[in-house]
Amino acid sequence: MNIKTFSFTKWLLIFIVYFFTAIILILPIVTVFQEALANGVDGYLNALKDEDTISAFLLTIKVSAIAVPANTLFGFLAAFTVTRFNFPGKNTILTIIDSPFAVSPVISGLIFLLIFGKQGWMSDTLEQFDIQIVFNTPGLVIATMFITLPFVARELIPLMQSQGKEEEEASLLLGANFFQTLKRVILPNVKWGLLYGIILCNARAMGEFGAVSVLSGHIRGKTNTLPLQIEMLYNEYNSVGAFTAASLLVFLSFLTLFLKLLMEKNIQKK
Amino acid sequence: MVSIQTKPYTKVHFGLSLGITVFYLSLMVVIPLLGLFFSTAKIGITGIFEVFTEDRIRDALYLSFYVGFVSAIINMFIGFTFVWVLVRYEFPGKKLIDTLVDLPFTLPTAVAGIALTTIYSQNGWIGKLFEPLGIKIAYTPTGIIIALVFIGFPFVVRTVQPVLEDLPKELEEGARCLGATPFTTFRKVIFPELWPSILSGTGMAFARGIGEYGSVVFISGNIPGKTEILPLLIITKLEQYEYAKATGIAVVMLVISFLIMFLINILQNRASRRLA
Numbered sequence: 001m002n003i004k005t006f007s008f009t010k011w012l013l014i015f016i017v018y019f020f021t022a023i024i025l026i027l028p029i030v031t032v033f034q035e036a037l038a039n040g041v042d043g044y045l046n047a048l049k050d051e052d053t054i055s056a057f058l059l060t061i062k063v064s065a066i067a068v069p070a071n072t073l074f075g076f077l078a079a080f081t082v083t084r085f086n087f088p089g090k091n092t093i094l095t096i097i098d099s100p101f102a103v104s105p106v107i108s109g110l111i112f113l114l115i116f117g118k119q120g121w122m123s124d125t126l127e128q129f130d131i132q133i134v135f136n137t138p139g140l141v142i143a144t145m146f147i148t149l150p151f152v153a154r155e156l157i158p159l160m161q162s163q164g165k166e167e168e169e170a171s172l173l174l175g176a177n178f179f180q181t182l183k184r185v186i187l188p189n190v191k192w193g194l195l196y197g198i199i200l201c202n203a204r205a206m207g208e209f210g211a212v213s214v215l216s217g218h219i220r221g222k223t224n225t226l227p228l229q230i231e232m233l234y235n236e237y238n239s240v241g242a243f244t245a246a247s248l249l250v251f252l253s254f255l256t257l258f259l260k261l262l263m264e265k266n267i268q269k270k
Numbered sequence: 271m272v273s274i275q276t277k278p279y280t281k282v283h284f285g286l287s288l289g290i291t292v293f294y295l296s297l298m299v300v301i302p303l304l305g306l307f308f309s310t311a312k313i314g315i316t317g318i319f320e321v322f323t324e325d326r327i328r329d330a331l332y333l334s335f336y337v338g339f340v341s342a343i344i345n346m347f348i349g350f351t352f353v354w355v356l357v358r359y360e361f362p363g364k365k366l367i368d369t370l371v372d373l374p375f376t377l378p379t380a381v382a383g384i385a386l387t388t389i390y391s392q393n394g395w396i397g398k399l400f401e402p403l404g405i406k407i408a409y410t411p412t413g414i415i416i417a418l419v420f421i422g423f424p425f426v427v428r429t430v431q432p433v434l435e436d437l438p439k440e441l442e443e444g445a446r447c448l449g450a451t452p453f454t455t456f457r458k459v460i461f462p463e464l465w466p467s468i469l470s471g472t473g474m475a476f477a478r479g480i481g482e483y484g485s486v487v488f489i490s491g492n493i494p495g496k497t498e499i500l501p502l503l504i505i506t507k508l509e510q511y512e513y514a515k516a517t518g519i520a521v522v523m524l525v526i527s528f529l530i531m532f533l534i535n536i537l538q539n540r541a542s543r544r545l546a
Contacts, residue, residue: 010359013351013354013355013359014355014359014361016351016355017351017352017355017356017367018363018367020348020351020352021367021370023396024348024419024420024423025370025371025373025374026370027389027395027396028377028381028382028385028386028389028420029373029385031385031388031389031394031395032381032385035388074290074291074294077287077290077291077294078291078294078295080287081284081287081288081291084279084287085274085275085276085279085284085287085288086273086274086275087274087275087284087288088273088274093291093292093295096295096299096300097295097299098531099299099303099528099531100299102477102527102528102530102531103303103481103524103527104480104481104482104483104501104520104523104524104527105481105483105484105501106481106483106501106502106504106505106520107306107481107501107504107520107523107524110306110504110508110516110517110520111302111303111305111306111520112302113508114305114306114309114513114517115302115305119513121305145298146298146299146302149298149299165278168278169277169278172278172279173278178279178283200375200376203376206378207376207377207378207379207380207381208378209378209379209380209483209484210379210483210484210501213483213484213505214505214508226378227378227379227380227381227484228380230380230381230384231380231487231488234384234488239388242384243384243385246380246381246384246385249377249378249380249381250377250381252376252378253373253376253377253378253381256376257369257370257372257373257376260369260372261369
């Protein structure tokens with residue numbers, strides 16, 4: 001009797017999970033492709049050839065090509081600093097690294113608008129040198145850098161903490177210099193965690209919407225990243241165009257999930 | 271008592287890496303965030319309160335908290351069900367579902383936004399089912415809550431899952447052998463170990479929900495006073511060049527989310543001390 005009720009609850013709960021997975025997680029993905037293919041494969045390919053969508057795609061790649069390497073370098077250095085040295089103020093640094101997660105994307109955009117915008121603190125200097133940051137590519141890059149700052153550091157800190165520094169100590173004592181130790185000991189040890197951090201960072205950089213929305217100015221073909229282009233097409237009732245552009249980002253998110261699975265397998269093997 | 275430990279590296283290595291880290295953090299995070307607070311210093315604390323005398327802003331504040339709270343509660347239950355099933359049961363498709371839970375983290379919010387809007391609008395797959403009953407989902411607070419559940423429940427799953435995985439099964443078996451009913455075992459043995467992680471996961475989902483923009487902006491319909499959330503109002507105020515009001519709203523939101531983060535930290539510290 002007891003076992004029977006137990007398996008009844010078990011299958012009821014499993015059914016609930018199936019149900020929510022189908023409704024919450026799978027249905028949106030199916031919808032994206034259904035709407036993108038509403039006019040058939042030709043319609044999809046035509047929408048892909050849209051000039052503004054292509055330039056939005058290229059801009060998205062350009063922005064992440066700057067933001068992701070910058071935050072990768074920073075993330076590694078920050079993780080190295082907090083896991084390899086003991087010093088006062090460490091917790092403060094950890095809190096600050098995490099803080100972009102707590103800030104609403106819209107506010108992340110706003111803070112840079114307040115600095116670089118027309119009425120911002122730096123507006124005089126910027127005008128003098130004729131530099132335009134807001135409503136221009138640099139603004140998008142800066143906002144994306146802020147939003148994606150924690151990803152690599154957060155992946156690496158627990159990993160490097162748990163690995164300890166004994167191997168590096170041995171390497172240095174045996175006469176290797178810092179860069180040899182970095183190349184031969186530190187980087188090989190953290191490579192999977194580092195890669196996973198980069199992938200997450202990149203997914204967020206390419207998909208960021210709120211922060212870049214404040215700073216882009218929505219100039220078609222010039223300052224629209226892919227997510228902003230999706231919004232513009234959708235608001236113009238160009239459903240096929242919007243969902244076609246969206247399907248590109250769905251592929252990106254699938255790729256991210258797939259690589260994540262791969263990394264997890266590799267980390268488990270270790 | 272200032273103790274700096276740099277071994278096996280030299281002081282130069284320490285100085286350089288700390289220096290660059292602090293420099294980058296100050297430039298990218300500390301100065302911009304402090305800048306927001308200095309901008310509000312011009313209008314003062316009374317100025318911030320005055321921002322919230324405007325009906326439209328007060329309505330948005332109320333709505334953001336209402337949908338944030340309701341969706342957080344839903345996320346807590348859905349998230350916990352996922353954790354329980356994924357950790358305790360074997361069933362077909364388990365690995366796939368475990369991977370798909372991360373989808374909301376990796377799917378750009380704008381994509382989620384337009385997809386959910388299409389599903390829940392009058393002609394959409396689910397909206398169509400509710401249409402004859404006279405229930406509208408898209409362009410109502412219900413729609414916003416659905417978007418926030420999509421965005422938020424993975425936070426609960428990913429915070430609670432590792433804790434339940436580490437919980438020794440012997441504890442439960444012991445309780446059951448000593449005659450406790452499944453419900454008592456859950457209440458007295460399992461739940462006390464899990465609640466800090468459940469609360470912090472729910473807290474994260476709540477914080478994220480209040481600040482969420484991309485997935486909500488499409489499904490909400492943005493009707494002032496009805497379905498207009500705080501982040502959207504910030505953008506509206508910026509477009510109308512009412513920078514002071516936008517800044518005022520932003521500061522209040524920022525203080526609230528930092529408070530939530532602070533509480534989560536305390537909770538997690540307490541939990542880890544308990545286990546140690």
